[in-house]
Amino acid sequence: MVWTIYHNPRCSKSRESLALLQANGIEPTVRLYLENPPDAATLRQLLSQLQLPARALLRDGEPEYDALDLANPQLSDDHILxxxxxxxxxxxxxxxxxxxxxxxxxxxxxxxxxL
Structure with a gap:
C-alpha cells in the first residue's frame, strides 16, 4: 500500500498526522503541496477517496477565499478544483x-x- 500525505510542515495538524503515521510504522510519501501542488485530476481522485464534495477541501479562512468569491454556491466542483x-x-x-x-x-x- 502506498501512503501519501499532502503536508505543510508549518501546520501542527499536519505534523501530528505525519507523526501518527510514523508511530504506526508507516513512512508515507510526503508531498509538500505548497511547493508541488496537486493538479485538478489528482484532486478529483482524492475527492473520490475522501467521499466528500469539492467544497470540503477549501480553507475558508484564507484571504484568497474571499478574493476569489469561493463562497459562491454556484461554483462547480471543476471550478473549485x-x-x-x-x-x-x-x-x-x-x-x-x-x-x-x-x-x-x-x-x-x-x-x-x-489504519
Missing part, C-alpha cells in the same frame, strides 16, 4: 491517502480510520 490547483494555500490540510481511501487529518485521529 481548478482554483485549488492554482492556489494550493486554499487546500485543507493534511490529506492522507493509502491509495484507495483518504481522510482529512483534522483532527489527526481521523487517519485512524485508514
Amino acid at each position: 481548478a482554483t485549488l490547483a492554482r492556489h494550493p494555500r486554499l487546500l485543507q490540510r493534511p490529506i492522507i491517502s493509502n491509495g484507495q481511501r483518504a481522510v482529512l487529518g483534522r483532527p489527526p485521529e481521523n487517519l485512524l480510520q485508514l
